[in-house]
Amino acid sequence: MRLLPVGLLAMPLACLLLAAGCDGNGTIEPTVGITPRSEPTPVLTATPDPRAAPALATPEPVPTVHLPEVRSLEYLVTDLPVPPLPATFAPSQEDPELVTLIGTALSSYDGEFSVVVWNLKDGRSASVNQGQVYYAASLFKLALLLEAYRQRDAGEVDFAELLTLEEEYVEYDFGTLKYLELEEGDMLTVADALKAMIIVSDTPTAVMIQDVVNPVRVEQTLRSLGIDDMSVLTSELPTTAHDMA
Structure with a gap:
């Protein structure tokens, strides 16, 4: 049997493929595929219901308002035992x-x-440097206490009188007002102001008492007792061990 060349076997197959792509006239018509352009998918939004209640805004925090009131400091202990003083x-x-x-x-x-x-x-008795002048610091409150009781005994000051803790006094606070639970505008008696001044060494109430008794009169009382260096009329607040004794 005679074998045909490989090229002859390929020719009928090529013609068959070519004929499949031609029209009756043998012209090749290219096939063009067109994909229609897709429109964007619309986003559906809900139409607001006019009957719905409007959203409420977050309310602003309401500041705490302190209402001034009469404060009692009865809890401050004042009945500590004190040894009796000699008659002379x-x-x-x-x-x-x-x-x-x-x-x-x-x-x-x-x-x-x-x-x-x-x-x-x-x-x-004994003394060491008794005339040396020092800054009195809170020891000046003892002079105010002395004068307050002197004026009370003279009928000039009523310890039941109410005093108001004004802003000018609060400015002297060093933290004791918080302990006493006192705020600007609060009222307390002269007696309670003296307790705060001495027991917890509160300065705002000390300045209140100073205004009640008048620092000039405090000075006069000190001099009458032979206390010559101590003074409450100057910010230096001088005093000596001799004066305090």
């Missing part, structure tokens, strides 16, 4: 042994010290 004070007489004892006690410390000791019953 014995004249002061320096005790050399007491002076030596004080010097020994202070010798192990650095710094400047002033000491005054006076036994009111027998008169024994």
Whole structure:
């Protein structure tokens, strides 16, 4: 059997494929596929219902308003036991042994010290740098306390009188008003103001008391008692151990 060349077998297949792509005239018509353009999918939005209630805005926080009121400081303890004072004070007489004892006690410390000791019953006393002037700090409140009681005994001040904690007094606060639960505008009696001034060393109430008793009169009382260096009329608030004793 005679074999045909490979090229002859390929020709009928090529003609068959070519005929399939031609029209009756043998012309090849290209086929073009067109994909129609797709429109964007519309986004559906809900039509607001006019009958629906409008959304409520978040309310602003309401500031806390403090209503001034009369405050009582009865909880401050004032009935501590106090030793009775002698009917008369014995004249002061320096005790050399007491002076030596004080010097020994202070010798192990650095710094400047002033000491005054006076036994009111027998008169024994001792002092170290008693005339040295210092800043009184809260010790000035003792002078106000003294004058407040002096004026009360003279019928000039009523301890039941109400005082108002004005802004000018609050400015002197060092944190004690929070402890006392007092705020600007609150009212308290003279007696309670004295308690706050002495028991917790509150300064706003001290300034209130100073305005009640008049610092000039405080000064006059101090001088009448021989307290010559202490003063409440200056911001330096000078005092000495001698004056405090």
